[in-house]
Amino acid sequence: MADTHVTGGSAHEPVHDDEIQSFVLPARELEMFAPLHWLGLGWRDLRSAWPLSLAYGAALVMFGYLITWLAWDEGHVLMLFTLGSAFILAGPMLAFGLYSISSQLQQGLVPRFGYCIRVQRKHLRNELLFALVILVVLLVWARAASMVHVFFPMDEEMGPFAWLEFLAVGSTVGAFFAAIVFTVSAFSLPLMLDRGTDAITGALTSIGAVLRNKGVMLLWGLLIVALVTIGFATAYLGLVVVLPWIGHATWHAYRDTIIAPEPERPAESAV
Numbered sequence: 079m080a081d082t083h084v085t086g087g088s089a090h091e092p093v094h095d096d097e098i099q100s101f102v103l104p105a106r107e108l109e110m111f112a113p114l115h116w117l118g119l120g121w122r123d124l125r126s127a128w129p130l131s132l133a134y135g136a137a138l139v140m141f142g143y144l145i146t147w148l149a150w151d152e153g154h155v156l157m158l159f160t161l162g163s164a165f166i167l168a169g170p171m172l173a174f175g176l177y178s179i180s181s182q183l184q185q186g187l188v189p190r191f192g193y194c195i196r197v198q199r200k201h202l203r204n205e206l207l208f209a210l211v212i213l214v215v216l217l218v219w220a221r222a223a224s225m226v227h228v229f230f231p232m233d234e235e236m237g238p239f240a241w242l243e244f245l246a247v248g249s250t251v252g253a254f255f256a257a258i259v260f261t262v263s264a265f266s267l268p269l270m271l272d273r274g275t276d277a278i279t280g281a282l283t284s285i286g287a288v289l290r291n292k293g294v295m296l297l298w299g300l301l302i303v304a305l306v307t308i309g310f311a312t313a314y315l316g317l318v319v320v321l322p323w324i325g326h327a328t329w330h331a332y333r334d335t336i337i338a339p340e341p342e343r344p345a346e347s348a349v
Contacts, residue, residue, distance in 0.1 A: 101278065101282050102279070102282045102286050103269070103283045103337060103338050105286060105291065105335050105336055106335055106337060107291065108291045108334065108335060113294065116331045117323070120324065120326035120327025120329070123183055123326035123329075124322055124323050126183055127179050130179055130189050131176065131322035132318055134175055134176055134321070134325070135319060135322040138172060139315070139318050139321075142317065146314075173267055173328075174194070174198045174201065174205060174267060174270075174271055175195075176325030176326055177272075178193060178271060179194065179326065180326045180329035181197075181272065200274075201270050204275075204276055205267070207277045212259060212262070212263065215255065215259055215262075216255075219251075223248065226244070226251055229247075257299075261284065262284055263284065264284045264287065265287050265331070266280035266283070266284045267328075268329050268333075269283055269332060272332070273338055306321075306324075308320065
């Protein structure tokens with residue numbers, strides 16, 4: 079896959095008439111129920127490459143079991159934080175593999191693990207940069223959550239109204255930070271893989287696309303939350319299928335939303 083950068087010095091035609099044209103790719107205006115179509119395409123990719131896709135899902139679930147075990151054991155708080163941070167940093171690289179599988183299927187290739195690894199290695203620097211940005215946001219999120227506990231201390235004397243107030247404030251804070259993470263990351267990583275863009279271009283393009291399709295992206299976010307909740311309700315086992323399904327659907331969400339010149343793809347066998 080060509081490592082084409084969409085920057086101010088690119089040979090591509092400008093995509094905007096304003097000063098930020100070199101940093102933001104335009105987005106289509108989507109139909110309201112487009113996320114259902116993305117899930118359908120994602121399911122098709124999952125069925126077409128199920129051994130490789132489910133292997134990614136199983137790896138994520140095993141890591142989830144490890145983090146849960148450490149959280150249950152209060153003697154491993156430091157290790158829990160370390161592994162949690164490592165999961166945040168590794169997440170984009172695992173997601174890249176799922177996007178690569180869908181990309182290979184789209185090109186008519188048979189998905190290969192070696193091809194996924196080569197793609198990940200090519201974009202490793204931008205993946206890690208993006209993951210670090212998300213990690214900083216999540217650390218601020220954790221700090222905000224701790225402040226909620228300061229203003230609403232939990233004790234046995236809390237009445238029903240105090241509990242409702244605590245849940246309302248906590249949920250609002252959580253939703254705010256979750257919206258930030260979702261907006262920045264909705265299309266960033268697939269764009270990096272497909273276009274070879276940097277983390278900043280990916281983040282700004284993702285923000286612009288989400289803001290242009292607020293209702294559609296709200297539905298997409300709610301569907302993701304619903305599927306992940308089902309996965310958690312099955313003691314994580316459902317996530318083996320849900321996580322790669324969402325990953326493949328996200329690739330199709332990117333392809334359906336972001337308007338970008340097609341990259342020049344060299345003839346390369348996915349072996």
